[in-house]
Amino acid sequence: MTTTPAVDALDARLIALLHAEPRIGVLECARRLSVARGTVQARLDKLLARGVIQDFGPSINPAALGYSVMAFMTLEIAQVHGHRPVAAHLARIPEVLEAHTVTGSGDLVCRIVARTNSDLQRVIDQIVSFEGVVRGSSVIALAEQVPYRTMPLVAAAVAEPSRISQT
Numbered sequence: 554m555t556t557t558p559a560v561d562a563l564d565a566r567l568i569a570l571l572h573a574e575p576r577i578g579v580l581e582c583a584r585r586l587s588v589a590r591g592t593v594q595a596r597l598d599k600l601l602a603r604g605v606i607q608d609f610g611p612s613i614n615p616a617a618l619g620y621s622v623m624a625f626m627t628l629e630i631a632q633v634h635g636h637r638p639v640a641a642h643l644a645r646i647p648e649v650l651e652a653h654t655v656t657g658s659g660d661l662v663c664r665i666v667a668r669t670n671s672d673l674q675r676v677i678d679q680i681v682s683f684e685g686v687v688r689g690s691s692v693i694a695l696a697e698q699v700p701y702r703t704m705p706l707v708a709a710a711v712a713e714p715s716r717i718s719q720t
Contacts, residue, residue: 665691
């Protein structure tokens with residue numbers, strides 16, 4: 554039995570339009586997509602409710618704010634306390650952009666930024682100072698080769714809805 558696809562062609566076109574022009578209004582989306590305003594609003598509401606579209610906020614470039622050094626840090630944590638206390642600690646550090654629980658030799662992987670390499674040392678020291686962190690290992694990102702992107706996933710979800718099936 555095939556499940557309902559996450560997005561259809563109209564959803565994908567709406568997402569692409571909002572991605573290209575985030576400040577566009579619902580009425581203008583309807584005009585450009587040649588559908589009723591109510592259709593766009595209903596689709597948008599469903600995409601938001603299902604979490605397909607997560608926000609409409611601006612995309613911020615840390616380097617433009619003076620945080621030109623980016624690094625990835627793998628943390629091993631004390632298993633007795635679990636991930637939550639460490640995640641709460643990381644959430645209080647502005648330079649921690651994201652943190653994910655992972656499989657493998659580490660427990661968490663974080664993307665962090667700093668103003669300089671010496672400032673990166675300060676951020677790393679702040680991260681590993683928490684008693685729940687046993688060890689940290691970091692690598693500095695030299696150049697972005699593929700920026701964070703999701704539009705290819707939208708296209709793939711429409712093109713291959715039958716890949717998701719239940720037996």
